[in-house]
Amino acid sequence: MADCTSTQNKKNCNCSFNCARAGICCRCLNYHRRNGELPGCYFPGDIEKAGDRSIKNFIAVVQQRGTSYLV
Template sequence: MADCPNIERNKAECTCTYPCGKKGLCCECVRMHRAAGEIPGCFFSAEGEATYNRSVRALCRDRGA
């Protein structure tokens, strides 16, 4: 696990409900989702995040784009 000086603040502000070892490690979360062609859960509304669908298409639907 990476040494992040902001991990506690990041964890407190993280809205993702998926049980993941990257919670609070935003740079690792973004890297993982980007490699999979996905968007991190924190970009979604609470309702959109709860679907666990991290696709760009799901984000556009969630945000009304």
């Protein structure tokens, strides 16, 4: 994982926002963590598009859908 690249990371990124952090997972995680959130890849596509990345929303999604969408 230490030699992963932005291009590789973008293949696993479902973020629909035009963001300079896309593919730079350390910056993405730090940004959302500071805001009490999780990165877009923790959410199913339809939820990710709505932009609510709160931990509260993540818990609600997992309670409703389980975690199989994360695989």
